[in-house]
Amino acid sequence: MSTQxxxxxxxxxxxxxxxxxxxxxxxxEGKQVSWLPSYGxxxxxxxxxxxxxxxxxxxxSPIVSNPDVLFAMNLPSLDKYENDVKSGGTIIVxxxxxxxxxxxxxxxxxxxxxxxxAADISAPALANMIMVGKAIKETNAVSFEGLEEGIxxxxxxxxxxxISLNLKAIETGYNM
Amino acid sequence: xxxxVLMKGNEAIAEAAIKAGCMxxxxxxxxxxxxxxxxxxxxxxxxxxxxxxxESEVAAINMVYGVSSTGKRxxxxxxxxxxSLKSEGLSYMAGSDLPTLVVNxxxxxxxxxxxxxxxxxxxxxxxxxxxxxxxxxxxxxxxxQEMADLTIKGFDLADKxxxxxxxxxxxxxxxxxxxxxxxxxxxxxxxxxxWATTGTxxxxxxxxxxxxxxxPEELEELNYKRYEKYAQIKENEQMAEEFMMDDAEIxxxxxxxxxxxxxxxxxxxxxxxxxxGLIRPITLWPFxxxxxxxxADKVKAFxxxxxxxxxxxxxxxxxxxxKKPVELCNRVGGMIPSPEQVLAKINEVKGGLK
Amino acid sequence: xxxxxxxxxxxxxxxxxxxxCTHGIIHRLVxxxxxxxxxxxxxxxxxxxxCAVMAYNYFACDMIEAAHGRAPAxxxxxxxxxxxxxxxxxxxxxxxxxxxxxxxxHSAARNENITVIFVNNAIYGMTGGQMAPxxxxxxxxxxxxxxxDVNHCGYPVKVCEMLAQLEGPEYLExxxxxxxxxxxxxxxxxxxxxxxxxxxxGFSLIEVVSTCxxxxxxxPTDALKWLDENMLPYYPLGVYKDRSKEEK
Numbered sequence: 179m180s181t182q183x184x185x186x187x188x189x190x191x192x193x194x195x196x197x198x199x200x201x202x203x204x205x206x207e208g209k210q211v212s213w214l215p216s217y218g219x220x221x222x223x224x225x226x227x228x229x230x231x232x233x234x235x236x237x238x239s240p241i242v243s244n245p246d247v248l249f250a251m252n253l254p255s256l257d258k259y260e261n262d263v264k265s266g267g268t269i270i271v272x273x274x275x276x277x278x279x280x281x282x283x284x285x286x287x288x289x290x291x292x293x294x295x296a297a298d299i300s301a302p303a304l305a306n307m308i309m310v311g312k313a314i315k316e317t318n319a320v321s322f323e324g325l326e327e328g329i330x331x332x333x334x335x336x337x338x339x340x341i342s343l344n345l346k347a348i349e350t351g352y353n354m
Numbered sequence: 355x356x357x358x359v360l361m362k363g364n365e366a367i368a369e370a371a372i373k374a375g376c377m378x379x380x381x382x383x384x385x386x387x388x389x390x391x392x393x394x395x396x397x398x399x400x401x402x403x404x405x406x407x408x409e410s411e412v413a414a415i416n417m418v419y420g421v422s423s424t425g426k427r428x429x430x431x432x433x434x435x436x437x438s439l440k441s442e443g444l445s446y447m448a449g450s451d452l453p454t455l456v457v458n459x460x461x462x463x464x465x466x467x468x469x470x471x472x473x474x475x476x477x478x479x480x481x482x483x484x485x486x487x488x489x490x491x492x493x494x495x496x497x498x499q500e501m502a503d504l505t506i507k508g509f510d511l512a513d514k515x516x517x518x519x520x521x522x523x524x525x526x527x528x529x530x531x532x533x534x535x536x537x538x539x540x541x542x543x544x545x546x547x548x549w550a551t552t553g554t555x556x557x558x559x560x561x562x563x564x565x566x567x568x569x570p571e572e573l574e575e576l577n578y579k580r581y582e583k584y585a586q587i588k589e590n591e592q593m594a595e596e597f598m599m600d601d602a603e604i605x606x607x608x609x610x611x612x613x614x615x616x617x618x619x620x621x622x623x624x625x626x627x628x629x630x631g632l633i634r635p636i637t638l639w640p641f642x643x644x645x646x647x648x649x650a651d652k653v654k655a656f657x658x659x660x661x662x663x664x665x666x667x668x669x670x671x672x673x674x675x676x677k678k679p680v681e682l683c684n685r686v687g688g689m690i691p692s693p694e695q696v697l698a699k700i701n702e703v704k705g706g707l708k
Numbered sequence: 709x710x711x712x713x714x715x716x717x718x719x720x721x722x723x724x725x726x727x728x729c730t731h732g733i734i735h736r737l738v739x740x741x742x743x744x745x746x747x748x749x750x751x752x753x754x755x756x757x758x759c760a761v762m763a764y765n766y767f768a769c770d771m772i773e774a775a776h777g778r779a780p781a782x783x784x785x786x787x788x789x790x791x792x793x794x795x796x797x798x799x800x801x802x803x804x805x806x807x808x809x810x811x812x813x814h815s816a817a818r819n820e821n822i823t824v825i826f827v828n829n830a831i832y833g834m835t836g837g838q839m840a841p842x843x844x845x846x847x848x849x850x851x852x853x854x855x856x857d858v859n860h861c862g863y864p865v866k867v868c869e870m871l872a873q874l875e876g877p878e879y880l881e882x883x884x885x886x887x888x889x890x891x892x893x894x895x896x897x898x899x900x901x902x903x904x905x906x907x908x909x910g911f912s913l914i915e916v917v918s919t920c921x922x923x924x925x926x927x928p929t930d931a932l933k934w935l936d937e938n939m940l941p942y943y944p945l946g947v948y949k950d951r952s953k954e955e956k
Contacts, residue, residue: 238618409814416778420785551770556749
């Protein structure tokens with residue numbers, strides 16, 4: 179089994195971080211993983227995306243052109259990638275920031291007011307992890323078990339206090 | 355899996371270089387390889403190594419020249435436009451028979467080009483890389499693990515043959531993360547370097563590291579000798595990986611990211627019943643002529659999948675003595691062929707087979 | 709009785725320099741400094757491209773031949789990998805002040821702990837007398853046949869003055885080798901430039917104003933006179949930076 183995930187949003191929304199977490203989570207589950215960022219001049223405020231593949235078999239191309247799962251964290255990302263998602267795939271929309279609905283009817287769509295929810299739990303920078311939580315719930319990309327192990331791999335030791343907040347954000351998204 | 359960590363390809367190169375005993379790095383920022391410099395800047399001061407941001411690519415390669423003259427392992431890295439600037443130094447290193455490892459994480463060109471992945475420096479890397487008759491050993495990783503492994507191998511080959519090893523990667527390889535395992539205990543072969551300029555201690559005649567030779571007969575002799583070494587390398591160091599080649603009628607040839615994409619296409623084509631395989635050159639110089647020449651007697655056609663305008667096509671034709679047609683399937687300018695594009699090409703070639 | 713003899717830090721190879729050329733004197737001054745400081749065994753020299761390109765044959769210490777203008781970068785690599793060795797470059801005006809200007813300025817800015825011997829004779833000697841970055845206004849050369857026209861190709865580069873603006877360098881002095889007194893001063897300056905390195909003080913550059921009788925088209929004695937009358941007014945001798953003095 180192989181799951182191809184595309185996370186897209188503004189630079190600064192934690193797009194790459196969310197992807198890194200999913201990749202590490204997959205790694206701790208014994209999966210083959212790859213993580214490929216868009217790269218370029220956009221550091222903050224521009225568009226950023228990253229492709230993650232989680233697979234039971236060796237991964238050929240790390241490039242995700244037709245994702246199984248799309249995280250649309252802003253409107254330009256939904257506009258750009260909506261039609262690329264595989265039929266039967268999943269789109270998770272940050273409905274705080276994206277007011278329109280997904281137009282396709284052959285995909286599973288979840289509207290998550292992630293930015294608002296993150297603010298509500300006093301973790302305004304963690305809308306990304308709310309989305310991750312929802313993705314874990316609605317797809318079988320990675321397991322809900324052993325979250326902490328995965329989080330510890332991506333939160334640098336200097337920011338160890340962020341581990342519990344990240345976990346809380348994921349759980350909030352998962353349990354919504 | 356326990357020891358595996360996720361690393362960017364660029365970081366894997368940097369860490370592997372340190373593990374291979376490289377304690378000196380000089381570079382200049384350029385996308386998409388700057389993570390190598392950043393990693394070195396962070397690590398080197400903590401382990402007693404040297405990281406120095408040079409004023410230019412030209413200066414960086416000449417700092418490398420200086421360290422290499424003293425017999426120590428040293429490296430630099432850049433991306434396409436920066437490698438052009440280093441080509442002066444690469445030629446002098448070749449002329450002085452100095453070992454080093456140079457990394458090129460290619461981006462689209464020519465000129466300033468773009469910053470997205472490319473393989474369009476193939477000619478530059480494999481046909482010399484500067485003025486004069488010379489070669490570099492050119493290694494083409496196609497996974498983050500190989501970014502590390504070939505870095506270690508590259509240092510060894512450089513010392514063994516007293517020449518430059520180049521890691522020829524592309525922006526995707528540099529930027530992607532995959533699980534990688536780098537041993538803490540890399541076996542490093544020690545090569546004697548009696549030629550190194552580390553001070554005579556007034557105990558021996560002075561060593562001279564030099565590429566100047568004003569007597570044509572002598573310079574000719576130096577070139578002949580260097581090419582004897584190159585012949586030895588061609589004989590001993592070719593590396594390639596074969597995938598589903600046993601009964602293949604069509605042989606896809608691709609390296610780096612193009613090989614990853616091609617592998618997907620080959621798997622799909624096999625599902626459709628097409629007898630297709632993949633040869634993935636790992637050394638681009640020496641080009642894996644042996645495996646290709648053998649394949650030429652079995653397959654009916656080759657497809658070169660590249661992120662260039664078909665620069666490798668020529669080497670495939672040479673290696674196979676043009677026995678079978680060589681088709682090109684490519685994207686350029688920072689674009690990457692999709693597995694679907696490669697599959698379509700395989701189908702097209704299949705349709706044309708007798 | 710002291711018998712005049714060749715410094716030990718020079719090999720027996722005969723110089724290829726033209727009759728009357730001052731490179732021989734400057735080589736000797738460098739070698740004397742190395743002898744006096746007893747550092748030959750740990751010294752590594754970097755030769756330029758230009759007339760001194762074959763300096764690697766003349767100095768008895770380990771030598772490296774650099775690409776044109778890159779000697780300070782090469783020396784940086786050597787010094788960073790062997791900090792306990794003594795590293796010097798020997799460069800001409802085209803090498804140091806034209807094609808290698810970036811390497812010069814940045815190694816000075818980094819206060820790289822190396823010794824730079826900069827031979828300024830206001831012309832490209834090796835290639836047969838073309839205009840140098842230090843050729844004087846009005847100076848006739850092969851590529852400024854009507855005299856250096858500053859409106860067309862600008863003004864000469866005053867290396868010591870320019871580098872003195874930087875925080876980095878430890879010691880900058882301009883000397884000349886046109887008479888005995890100046891040669892003695894030059895020898896002292898060169899020795900100090902090596903001592904600074906031994907004492908880990910950092911970047912020392914000695915600019916040696918010198919002659920090129922062949923390409924200036926003069927007899928050696930006339931060349932020395934021309935240096936005195938034309939170059940020294942434009943390139944005044946003296947110490948341009950000496951941090952050890954500033955600190956006092």
